[in-house]
Amino acid sequence: MNFDVLLSHYRAKACVVSVEFFPDGTYGNIRVVAGNKAHCDDMAALNHPFEPGCPYEACFPKNPNFEDHCFRCIRDGKPLHAYVDLYMMGLWLNMFLMPLDSDQENIGYCIYCYDVAPKADSSAMADLSADTAADVLKACIKLRGSQNIRQAFQEVIEDIGAICGSDHCCVLLTDDEKHECTTFAEFLREGSCLYPMSRYIQGFYEIAQTWPDTLAGSTCIIIKDEHDMEKLQEQNPIWKASLEQAGVKTVVLYPLRHGGELLGYMWALNFNVENVLKIKETLELTTFFLASEISNYLLLDKLKILSTIDTLTSVRNRNEMNNRVDRIVAGNEPVPQGVLFADLNGLKRVNDEQGHAAGDMMLRAAASILQSVFHDGEVYRAGGDEFMILVNEISEDDVQDRVARVHFLSGKTENVRFSIGVCYGKKNIRKAMRLADERMYAFKNGYYEAHPELKYR
Incomplete structure (x- = not known):
C-alpha cells in the first residue's frame, strides 16, 4: 500500500x-x-x-x-x-x-x-457514544442538582463503580501543604476482598506523591493485566508493592485537575478489563466535571472559613459570634452553660512601645491560650482585644478551674494578661453576655487599681 x-x-x-x-x-x-x-x-x-x-x-x-x-x-x-x-x-x-x-x-x-x-x-468533548453520554450526563445532573455535594459525590462514585464493574472506587484529595490525603468519596463493592481507604490513609500521601512521575504527562494510568503490572514494577515499585499487598489486580487512575492545579485522584480497582475503552472514555470526561465541582466546593469551603475565622488569631470572628447568638436567641440552639468574656490587658501599651507586629504576636498568644484551655468550647474574637468563650456542657467548678488555668498559663508569658468575666447557667444568652461583660470590666478595674502605672498605657 x-x-x-x-x-x-x-x-x-x-x-x-x-x-x-x-x-x-x-x-x-x-x-x-x-x-x-x-x-x-x-x-x-x-x-x-x-x-x-x-x-x-x-x-x-x-x-x-x-x-x-x-x-x-x-x-x-x-x-x-x-x-x-x-x-x-x-x-x-x-x-x-x-x-x-x-x-x-x-x-x-x-x-x-x-x-x-x-x-x-465542547463539541469535541460531547462526541461520545450514546451510553457514555448518558452516564456522564447522569453524573452532571446529580452534581449540579444536589444541595449536599458530598452526598452527590457518593452517589456518583457508586455509579462509576457499577460502570467500571470494579471492587473499589475512590475520590482522593491531596494536600501538599499538610502532606496528607483525604477520602472525599468512596465505593466498596459488597463481598469484595479489598478494604476501605481508612485502612491505608495514614501515610498514603507518600505513595500519591509517586503518581505524577508514573503518569509522566499521561491523562491516566491503566493497569489491566500482569504485563502492565510488570511495567509498573519498573516504573513505580513502591506503588506496585502496595497494590499487591492490598490484593489489587487491575487499576485505572485519573488525576483530578482544574485550572492547572492538581486536586487529587480518582481510581477504580479490579475493574472489568473487557470494557476498558468504554471505561476510559467515560472517566476521561467525568473526571473533567468532577474536578470542576471539587474545585468549586473547596473554594466555597475556603470562603466560608475566611468569613467565619479571624485571620490574625485563627479563632472565630465577630460575624460568626453574632450568627451563633442569633441562632440561640431564635431557639434553634441551646444556651451554653458557660459564657465568658476575656479582655487582653496592656495591648495598647505594647502597640505604642513595641509596634503593632508585637501587638499581633500578643493577640495570637492570647488566642492560643484560650483555645487550648477551652478546647471543647468556642472562642470568638469579639473586638480588638476582647474575646468571648461559649462552652455548652461544663460544671461551674470546671469553669472556675479553667479560668485559673488561663491566668496560670498567661503568667508564664512575657506580657499576656487577661481580665475575665464569667456567667454560668443563665437561660437568656443576652443577659448572660451582659453579666459576663460587666464582671470582666470589674476585674479589669481591679487589675488597674493594682497596677496604676499601666492604666493609661
Whole structure:
C-alpha cells in the first residue's frame, strides 16, 4: 500500500502508525512510517524533522495510553476516538485512529489523524457514544442538582463503580501543604476482598506523591493485566508493592485537575478489563466535571472559613459570634452553660512601645491560650482585644478551674494578661453576655487599681 498517496488526501495532520505484534498477544515497536504534509510541517515547526519509520516517540510524547489505543485499533479492526487534556503542555488533543489492512503477519497499521488546541472544545468533548453520554450526563445532573455535594459525590462514585464493574472506587484529595490525603468519596463493592481507604490513609500521601512521575504527562494510568503490572514494577515499585499487598489486580487512575492545579485522584480497582475503552472514555470526561465541582466546593469551603475565622488569631470572628447568638436567641440552639468574656490587658501599651507586629504576636498568644484551655468550647474574637468563650456542657467548678488555668498559663508569658468575666447557667444568652461583660470590666478595674502605672498605657 502506498501510504504517501493515501495520506495526501488528508488535509488535517495525519500519519500512518505501525505496531509490532507478538505471539503472546502483546506488542513491541510502534513507529510512524509515513506522514502527510501537515504532519511534516508540524514536526518541522517543533524542530523535529520527520523521518519515515522513526519510533513514534520521535514525533509525539511517549505515552502508554496512546500505545494501547494504536494496539487496540489495529487488533480489533475498529476506529477509535479520544479527546485528551495534555496538561503538561497546556493543550487539548483531538485524535482519531482508523485501522488499515496489512500484508505482514506481525505488523499492523492505522492512520492517526490529530489536532491540538490551547482550549477545550465542547463539541469535541460531547462526541461520545450514546451510553457514555448518558452516564456522564447522569453524573452532571446529580452534581449540579444536589444541595449536599458530598452526598452527590457518593452517589456518583457508586455509579462509576457499577460502570467500571470494579471492587473499589475512590475520590482522593491531596494536600501538599499538610502532606496528607483525604477520602472525599468512596465505593466498596459488597463481598469484595479489598478494604476501605481508612485502612491505608495514614501515610498514603507518600505513595500519591509517586503518581505524577508514573503518569509522566499521561491523562491516566491503566493497569489491566500482569504485563502492565510488570511495567509498573519498573516504573513505580513502591506503588506496585502496595497494590499487591492490598490484593489489587487491575487499576485505572485519573488525576483530578482544574485550572492547572492538581486536586487529587480518582481510581477504580479490579475493574472489568473487557470494557476498558468504554471505561476510559467515560472517566476521561467525568473526571473533567468532577474536578470542576471539587474545585468549586473547596473554594466555597475556603470562603466560608475566611468569613467565619479571624485571620490574625485563627479563632472565630465577630460575624460568626453574632450568627451563633442569633441562632440561640431564635431557639434553634441551646444556651451554653458557660459564657465568658476575656479582655487582653496592656495591648495598647505594647502597640505604642513595641509596634503593632508585637501587638499581633500578643493577640495570637492570647488566642492560643484560650483555645487550648477551652478546647471543647468556642472562642470568638469579639473586638480588638476582647474575646468571648461559649462552652455548652461544663460544671461551674470546671469553669472556675479553667479560668485559673488561663491566668496560670498567661503568667508564664512575657506580657499576656487577661481580665475575665464569667456567667454560668443563665437561660437568656443576652443577659448572660451582659453579666459576663460587666464582671470582666470589674476585674479589669481591679487589675488597674493594682497596677496604676499601666492604666493609661
